Structure formats: structure tokens, C-alpha cells
Amino acid sequence: MNKIKKISVIGSGYVGLIQGVGLAELGFEVVGIDIDETKVKALNKGECPLYEEGLEELLKKHVNKNLVFTTSYEPIKESEIIFLCVGTPQDKDGNADLRFLFSAVEKIKETIDKNDYKVIVIKSTVPVGTNRKVKELLKDYNVDVVSNPEFLREGIAVYDFFNPERIVLGFENLDNKKPIEIMKHVYKYFDEKGIPFIITNWETAELTKYASNAFLATKISFINELAKLSDKVKADIKTISYAMGLDKRIGNKFLNAGIGYGGSCFPKDVKALIKQFENNDIEPILIKATDIVNEEQIKWFFEKIKNYYGNLNGKTFAVLGLAFKPNTDDLRESRAIKLIDMLLENGAIVKGFDYVKKARKNATNLYKFDKSMAFYGYNIYILDDLYETVKDVDGIIVTVEYNEFNNENWEKISNLVKRKVIFDGRNILVPEKIKKFGFTYFGVGR
Ligand SMILES: NC(=O)c1ccc[n+]([C@@H]2O[C@H](COP(=O)([O-])OP(=O)(O)OC[C@H]3O[C@@H](n4cnc5c(N)ncnc54)[C@H](O)[C@@H]3O)[C@@H](O)[C@H]2O)c1
Structure with missing residues (x-):
């Protein structure tokens, strides 16, 4: 497999920032994309907008080296892997509000070339059926959509990034080995550590997150x-x-x-x-x-x-x-x-x-x-x-x-x-x- 050059992480909140900084520490070249200009400016100066033990040190170590932040979606053109880590808050009826997620997907659509292969990984917590919807929105594009719910615990999130108890990966079709191989390559560090990988379908992965919480x-x-x-x-x-x-x-x-x-x-x-x-x-x-x-x-x-x-x-x-x-x-x-x-x-x-x-x-x-x-x-x-x-x-x-x-x-x-x-x-x-x-x-x- 070709070495993955650049990874884009969309959303630089608790999940996206830890994911971006963590992947940078694992040696990847990472671009963090967020719509919040103030946050992006601070991050590029090595200032951490949120508190997590050890996060600011890692940010300072990698920022402007193999980690940069931007409000522009342009860098996703050069990324084979795009992690979606935007918020999915509660709407007025108690449902997950997927506006941020779908708006990010729209931006991806506007930016990438239809023929360029991409793996879009949804880390945000999303209701069952969301990965399927995202794939449907991108049906004319050469993309695979992967569900990869996040289980980190705030307060010890940096520790959790490097020591997850399991990695859950949901795919559209388990016979399609390409996205599975790519995800295993990105998470090679964890595979080598013996962290259990649960490779399953989209719906199971999505529901596992809700079931655990x-x-x-x-x-x-x-x-x-x-x-x-x-x-x-x-x-x-x-x-x-x-x-x-x-x-x-x-x-x-x-x-x-x-x-x-x-x-x-x-x-x-x-x-x-x-x-x-x-x-x-x-x-x-x-x-x-x-x-x-x-x-x-x-x-x-x-x-x-x-x-x-x-x-x-x-x-x-x-x-x-x-x-x-x-x-x-x-x-x-x-x-x-x-x-x-x-x-x-x-x-x-x-x-x-x-x-x-x-x-x-x-x-x-x-x-x-x-x-x-x-x-x-x-x-x-x-x-x-x-x-x-x-x-x-x-x-x-x-x-x-x-x-x-x-x-x-x-x-x-x-x-x-x-x-x-x-x-x-x-x-x-x-x-x-x-x-x-x-x-x-x-x-x-x-
Ligand atoms: N916080 C946790 O402990 C935790 C743990 C596991 C899973 N999750 C899930 O992960 C997701 C993210 O949670 P969080 O706590 O990191 O949220 P957050 O609110 O801290 O961060 C979300 C970030 O996304 C950015 N954003 C919104 N729309 C965007 C867009 N279209 N393009 C680029 N950036 C955009 C926001 O500006 C913000 O910085 C949620 O679905 C949450 O349920 C959170």
C-alpha cells in the first residue's frame, strides 16, 4: 500500500483536536479544518482552546511541522483520508442534530474531484443510518464511507487516544477490502499494540457507540x-x-x-x-x-x-x-x-x-x-x-x-x-x- 501522505480532520473540538494531534504524534501529516476562525488562529500559534492534560504540549510539538489548522477545505483535495469530527448536539426534540455533519459533507462535495478516491471516516456520534445517508449524498463520487465512533473520555482523552480499549470500524461492504486495508494502515500503531479491532457493518458500529454510552x-x-x-x-x-x-x-x-x-x-x-x-x-x-x-x-x-x-x-x-x-x-x-x-x-x-x-x-x-x-x-x-x-x-x-x-x-x-x-x-x-x-x-x- 502507498504511504498515506496527508490526513484531514474536520472539526477541531475535543474529538477532532485529539485525533489530529494524536495522528501527528504517530507520524502522519495532518491538516485540521474548522469553521471557527478564532480557534484556528489560536491553534496555529500552539494555543490550546480547550483543556486536556498533555494536549497543549503535543500541539506545540507538532504545530507548523506536521500539523496545521485552517478554515479552508482545500487541503482535503490532497488527503486520501478525511475524518469527520464535527459536533452532533441535541436538537429541540432530542434527536441528534446533524446540521454540522451534513454541512461538512456538502463542503467535501464542493471541494473534491469526483474521480479522486477518498475514505471518509465518521468519528462523530451519529444515529443509525447516518453513514448510509452520507454515502448516498456522495453516490456520484469515488469514496468509501467508514463509521469509526470515538470512545475517548474527557479528562484523560490524550491517554485514551494512545490506549483505546477497542477500535470499532463499520463498512458498507466487508468484501470491499480497500477501505479496511487503509484504516488498518492508519491505525497500525494500535493493531501492533494488540488493541481489538471490531470490523463490522455501518449500523452495528453506529449503534455500538450509543449502546456503550x-x-x-x-x-x-x-x-x-x-x-x-x-x-x-x-x-x-x-x-x-x-x-x-x-x-x-x-x-x-x-x-x-x-x-x-x-x-x-x-x-x-x-x-x-x-x-x-x-x-x-x-x-x-x-x-x-x-x-x-x-x-x-x-x-x-x-x-x-x-x-x-x-x-x-x-x-x-x-x-x-x-x-x-x-x-x-x-x-x-x-x-x-x-x-x-x-x-x-x-x-x-x-x-x-x-x-x-x-x-x-x-x-x-x-x-x-x-x-x-x-x-x-x-x-x-x-x-x-x-x-x-x-x-x-x-x-x-x-x-x-x-x-x-x-x-x-x-x-x-x-x-x-x-x-x-x-x-x-x-x-x-x-x-x-x-x-x-x-x-x-x-x-x-x-
Ligand atoms: N467530547 C467527547 O468526549 C466525545 C467523546 C466521544 C464522541 N464524541 C462525539 O464526537 C463529536 C464531536 O464532539 P466534540 O466534543 O469534539 O465537539 P466540539 O463541539 O468540541 O467540536 C466540534 C468542532 O466542529 C467544528 N465544526 C462545526 N461544523 C463544522 C464544519 N462544517 N466544518 C468544520 N468544522 C466544523 C466546530 O467549530 C467545533 O470546533 C460529537 O458527535 C460527539 O458526540 C465526543
């Missing part, structure tokens, strides 16, 4: 529902999770009770899967319940806080954690932001903190520009220092699963707060340690 989300909703009962009957959900998790058939991952899942994937993918069932006239009983439990969980936790204080008007809270999980700046569907909104709507004053600087910056921007400071008055402050955040508050609310909170100086914190009350929405604190300093501790289901 929905299953993990269901595990979370299961333990969260159980936590409500545990809370009431004074059992300890953390001990229950631990004991359950020791059973290898169950496993301990995604079994921590809390205030629900957020992020750019689980909420929208669960909803999009529900829609795919409904569009096929099947009632998705279990997956619908997963979604409902998740939506209710944050409300249940908020009620717990409200019941304790009676009236939240004028009370000040330190919200520890802003992003949807640790070590990311991603605020999409963050439970912390949902909780902050509920507190603000009830007249509380919120002081927010996250260890990730970009998460704090994103939160500042969110409230300043998107939600309008005028609307909420001046009741939200995002602070750079945890001790500043807890100063004079009526309560501390933990919203992100940072183990680091346990290593903070709780004696100092106990002297700074107005009232020694903690609502641990992630069951991450060691209550015995905190209680020693006079705090009243509330967890989720414990």
Missing part, C-alpha cells in the same frame, strides 16, 4: 435511584456500591451515587437513542427511565438543600466544581451549572470554584455573556482560590468528583465559613475527617 448512563442512574432509598432508610450507598462492585460481573466503575451525569455525550446520546427507538416504533422503557432518573436526581439533591435551609434567599453558597467532571473545562450539561442556576433562581448568592482554570474562565463567560449578569443581578462570582470561595458562606456544595478536596486544609476552611454545612453531591469527601472540624455533612444516599 447508554449502558454506562444506566449504571449511574441505577445507583442514583437506589441512593434515594438508601438516604431515607439511613443505609450507606457508598458501602453498597463497594460491596456490589466486588462482584466482577457488576464491577465498580460508574457505580458512584451522585447528582447525575452531565457532559457533552451521555445526556444527548441517551436522548438520541430514545428517539431512535421511537422512530422505529419501539418503546425504550429502560433507557427512558435512565434519562428520567438523571433529570430528577439534581432536583432531588436541590430539594435536600432547600429543606435544610428553609429559604435560600440571600444565603451564600460555595459551589466546588464547575465542569461536568474532574480535569476538564467542559461545562456542557454540567450538573454544577444546573445546580448553580437553581440556587440563583431561588435568590441565593453563589461563589463558584474549579481546579481547572479554563473551566473557571468558561463559567465566567457563561454567566457574563450567555445568561446576562443583569438577569441574575450580581449574585454569581467565579473565584480562583478555594479558600476565597468558602469565605463567609452558609454552605459548601461539592459538585465535581475531585479527590483533591480531601487534601485541602479543612481546619482553615472551618474557620472561614459562616456556617459549617456541607452537601457533598459526589460522595467524594471523607465525612469522618470533615466532621472533626464541626461540619454537618450531607451526602447522596449516606
Whole structure:
């Protein structure tokens, strides 16, 4: 096989940027294409617009060497392989919104020569049937379309790029060896490492992605529902999770009770899967319940806080954690932001903190520009220092699963707060340690 010279990666968000930088590190010549001019400019200067551990270093290492970014689709003419990594957010009905994807496909159509062979690889999470639709749109072109869903976890995305647990590849026709060979060549590094490759048809690959996310989300909703009962009957959900998790058939991952899942994937993918069932006239009983439990969980936790204080008007809270999980700046569907909104709507004053600087910056921007400071008055402050955040508050609310909170100086914190009350929405604190300093501790289901 000829050596693949240039790879184009369309979309430079969490998935596309990691894919582009990762392929550059593997020795390919990569062009990252994005419609966001500001992002492209920053990336070409080696500035990373999002936070992922190790990403900026790799970007700086390769940018303007074997990695460049542009807003132009022209470079795809010279690429045999084009990865599509654009966003597929939720539309108003809960379906996956494929506007970005189809607009990128239109641009590919306008740019490439009908006779030039290309492999178009869809990494974006797309409903069953999308790869087929894309091929249909390109039926007059000499292209193969490959489904290659992405499974990276934000927060450890660079690690995940180099150490995937599996690579799923869906093809139109498994007798057509050409695109299979090309994909195996691009992913040779992983093949040599012994990472399992699942070579299948388009529909199976597409559905595998949704099945994986929905299953993990269901595990979370299961333990969260159980936590409500545990809370009431004074059992300890953390001990229950631990004991359950020791059973290898169950496993301990995604079994921590809390205030629900957020992020750019689980909420929208669960909803999009529900829609795919409904569009096929099947009632998705279990997956619908997963979604409902998740939506209710944050409300249940908020009620717990409200019941304790009676009236939240004028009370000040330190919200520890802003992003949807640790070590990311991603605020999409963050439970912390949902909780902050509920507190603000009830007249509380919120002081927010996250260890990730970009998460704090994103939160500042969110409230300043998107939600309008005028609307909420001046009741939200995002602070750079945890001790500043807890100063004079009526309560501390933990919203992100940072183990680091346990290593903070709780004696100092106990002297700074107005009232020694903690609502641990992630069951991450060691209550015995905190209680020693006079705090009243509330967890989720414990
Ligand atoms: N973020 C994750 O952890 C994750 C994990 C697995 C799969 N996914 C899936 O991967 C896809 C991308 O997710 P993301 O989080 O990287 O999204 P993102 O919003 O961070 O990035 C998408 C990028 O695409 C760009 N874009 C939009 N339309 C474009 C076009 N026509 N041409 C070029 N660029 C365009 C946007 O400007 C943006 O930079 C989604 O389908 C998502 O569900 C995400």
C-alpha cells in the first residue's frame, strides 16, 4: 500500500483536536479544518482552546511541522483520508442534530474531484443510518464511507487516544477490502499494540457507540435511584456500591451515587437513542427511565438543600466544581451549572470554584455573556482560590468528583465559613475527617 501522505480532520473540538494531534504524534501529516476562525488562529500559534492534560504540549510539538489548522477545505483535495469530527448536539426534540455533519459533507462535495478516491471516516456520534445517508449524498463520487465512533473520555482523552480499549470500524461492504486495508494502515500503531479491532457493518458500529454510552448512563442512574432509598432508610450507598462492585460481573466503575451525569455525550446520546427507538416504533422503557432518573436526581439533591435551609434567599453558597467532571473545562450539561442556576433562581448568592482554570474562565463567560449578569443581578462570582470561595458562606456544595478536596486544609476552611454545612453531591469527601472540624455533612444516599 502507498504511504498515506496527508490526513484531514474536520472539526477541531475535543474529538477532532485529539485525533489530529494524536495522528501527528504517530507520524502522519495532518491538516485540521474548522469553521471557527478564532480557534484556528489560536491553534496555529500552539494555543490550546480547550483543556486536556498533555494536549497543549503535543500541539506545540507538532504545530507548523506536521500539523496545521485552517478554515479552508482545500487541503482535503490532497488527503486520501478525511475524518469527520464535527459536533452532533441535541436538537429541540432530542434527536441528534446533524446540521454540522451534513454541512461538512456538502463542503467535501464542493471541494473534491469526483474521480479522486477518498475514505471518509465518521468519528462523530451519529444515529443509525447516518453513514448510509452520507454515502448516498456522495453516490456520484469515488469514496468509501467508514463509521469509526470515538470512545475517548474527557479528562484523560490524550491517554485514551494512545490506549483505546477497542477500535470499532463499520463498512458498507466487508468484501470491499480497500477501505479496511487503509484504516488498518492508519491505525497500525494500535493493531501492533494488540488493541481489538471490531470490523463490522455501518449500523452495528453506529449503534455500538450509543449502546456503550447508554449502558454506562444506566449504571449511574441505577445507583442514583437506589441512593434515594438508601438516604431515607439511613443505609450507606457508598458501602453498597463497594460491596456490589466486588462482584466482577457488576464491577465498580460508574457505580458512584451522585447528582447525575452531565457532559457533552451521555445526556444527548441517551436522548438520541430514545428517539431512535421511537422512530422505529419501539418503546425504550429502560433507557427512558435512565434519562428520567438523571433529570430528577439534581432536583432531588436541590430539594435536600432547600429543606435544610428553609429559604435560600440571600444565603451564600460555595459551589466546588464547575465542569461536568474532574480535569476538564467542559461545562456542557454540567450538573454544577444546573445546580448553580437553581440556587440563583431561588435568590441565593453563589461563589463558584474549579481546579481547572479554563473551566473557571468558561463559567465566567457563561454567566457574563450567555445568561446576562443583569438577569441574575450580581449574585454569581467565579473565584480562583478555594479558600476565597468558602469565605463567609452558609454552605459548601461539592459538585465535581475531585479527590483533591480531601487534601485541602479543612481546619482553615472551618474557620472561614459562616456556617459549617456541607452537601457533598459526589460522595467524594471523607465525612469522618470533615466532621472533626464541626461540619454537618450531607451526602447522596449516606
Ligand atoms: N467530547 C467527547 O468526549 C466525545 C467523546 C466521544 C464522541 N464524541 C462525539 O464526537 C463529536 C464531536 O464532539 P466534540 O466534543 O469534539 O465537539 P466540539 O463541539 O468540541 O467540536 C466540534 C468542532 O466542529 C467544528 N465544526 C462545526 N461544523 C463544522 C464544519 N462544517 N466544518 C468544520 N468544522 C466544523 C466546530 O467549530 C467545533 O470546533 C460529537 O458527535 C460527539 O458526540 C465526543
